[in-house]
Amino acid sequence: MKRLLLVLLVIVLYVLHQDTWFWRTAQPFVFGFLPVGLFYHVCFTLAVCVLMWLLVRHAWPSHLEEEIEHSKAEEDSRP
C-alpha cells in the first residue's frame, strides 16, 4: 500500500510538471522579480525534494546491500 502511494505520488508530480496554467502569464512577479511561471517550477523542485525524502525513508532498497553482505559471509565461511 505504501509503495503504491509512493508510485502515485511520482506520477502526480510528473503530471504537475506539465503545468499549462501559467503558460502565457508572467505576472504576478513573486518577490517583485520572479515571474509566476518560474516561481511555480522553483516550488516544483522543492516538492521533488520532499518526494525524494519520502522514497528514501519508505522505499529504500536495503535488501540489495544485505544480499551482498550475505553472499560475502557465505564466501568467507567456505573452507
Added chain:
Amino acid sequence: MIPALFVFAYLIAVIYIGIFAFRRSTHRNEAEDYFLANRSLGVFVFLLSLFGTNMTAFAILGSSGHAFANGIVTYGLMASSSALIVPLSLFLIGTRMWALGKRYGFMTPVQMFRDRWECGHIGTVITVVQAALLVPYIIIGVMGGGTTLNAISGGRIPYWFGGAIVALVVMSYVFFGGMRGTAWVNTFQTILFLCFGAIALGVIGAGMGGFGKAVQELSASPATSALLTRERISPLYFFSYTFIPLSSINFPHMIIFCLTAQRMQHFKKTVLLYPLCMLAIWLPAVFLGVAANRAVEVPAIRAKLEARRALATGGATLSPDQKVQLRQTAAGDDVLVRLLEHYAPLWLAGLLGAGIMAAVMASDSQILALSTMFTEDIFAFYEGRARFGETAQVHTGRAFVIVLTVIAYVVALKWPQSIFDLAVQYAFSGYSALMPLLVAALFWKRSTKWGALASTLWAAAAVVAVAIFQAVVPAPAPGAEIGWGSLFGEYVISRTPGGTAVLGFLPVVPMVIISALLMVVVSLLTSRPSEMTIKRYFTK
C-alpha cells in the same frame, strides 16, 4: 587580462589535484583503482562529483544562452524535469547497478549486459553505439573551454588556443589521476560553481540596478515580454523534453560513477540533495540569461540583440551566409561571461570566470568513461588483458585518454555548431532511447540479448536519420516551420528553427517509445537467458 590569470591559477590547481591523486594511489597499475577509484568514494565526494559529472558547459553556458533566446521556459524544460527524473533514476537504477558491480565486479554497463543476457559481440555493438553518442558530449567541453577563455580574456586568447589549453588540462589530470583524480577535481569544481551561481546573481543584479527593475522593463517591452512566459515553446515540445533527462543515467560516465561509491548508503544523500543542487545552479543561470535581454549597455549583448532582430525581420531577403553569420552573433552561450565582464569588478570577474571554467571542464569523466569502456569492453573482452596483463590494460587506458582528447579537439575546431544544439540533438536523445536496455536488464526477467540489440540499433539509426534530415533540410527562420504530412492537426515530420519535430514532439519521444516496443516484442519472440543466469539477477 586579470580574470584570465585567475582562470590560469584555477587550471594549475586542478592539474595539481590530478597529480596528487596519482601520488595517493597505492595500486596505480590496477584497473579497478585507475578506472573506479577502488570503489571507495565517500559520501561527500560521491554526491558532489556525481552532480559535477552531470553538469557540463551545457548546464551553465547552454542554459543561460537558451534562456537568453527563449525565456524562463528553460528552467521548466531542463532543470525541474531533471530534478525529478535524475534522482529517481539514481534511486531505481543507480543503486541496483552499484549492487551488481559490487557483487560481480562489473566496471561498465556493457559487462553487466553481457553477463545478464549471455552475449558477447552484441555487447560490442552496444559499446560502439554508446561511445559514438558520447563523443559529441566531449566536444562540448572543448568548445565551451575555447569560448569561455576567449570571452574571459577579452578576445586575447583565440578560440583555438583556449580549447587547446582546456583539452590539455583535462587530459593531464584524467591521465594521471584516473577516477580518483577526476572525482576530486569534480568535487572542487562543483563547490566552485555552486558558489559561483549565488555570487554572480548578486553582483549582476546590483549592477543592473536590481532585478525588479530589469523584469519590469522586460515586461513592458513587446519584444521581450514573451521571455517572462513560456509562449515561445509549445506544450507538446515542453512535454517531450521530459524524455531528455532519461538519458542521464544511460550516459556511461554516470552509470560508471554509480559503481564508485563505497557504500550504497551514499546514494541516499545524493538522491535527496540532487534537486537542491539543480535549483542552486540552474535558477541563477536561467534568470541571468533572461535578464541579459535588458543589458543593452553591454556592447556584445547589444550586438546579439541586433543580430536577433535582423534575423527576425530580414527573413527571405537574407542570404544563407548572412543567416549563418547572424545566428552566430545572436547565439547566447557567452552571455553570462559578458554580463560578468561588464558588471563585476575585475578580481571578482576572475574568480567567477574560474567558476564558469569549472562547469565547462566537466568533460573529464566522459573521457575517462570512454577509456574504461575501451579497455574493459574491447581490450579485456577480446583477450587483451589475458595476453598482456593488467598493467598493460591501464597503460592502454591512459594512451586512449590522449588519443581521444586530441580527436575531440580537432573536431571542435571544425564544428561551429551551438553547444546546446549539439548536445541535445545527438547525445541526449540517443541515450534516452537506450533507456529500455537498463530497465529491461534490471527489472524484466524475460528480456533477451536480441531485444537489446534491436533497441540499440534503432537508437543509432534514429540519431543518424535525424542528423541527415537536419543536414539536408536547412533550418527555417525563427517562428517558421517546414513540414510534411498531417495528423491530428500537426505535421507528421517538420523542420523547426531549433531542430526536428515528429507530430509536434521532439524526436526523442518516438525514439524512446519505439525502442521500448522493440525491446518487448523482440524479447518475446526470442529465447531468454538460462534460468541460472536469471536467478543470479532476480533473487526475490
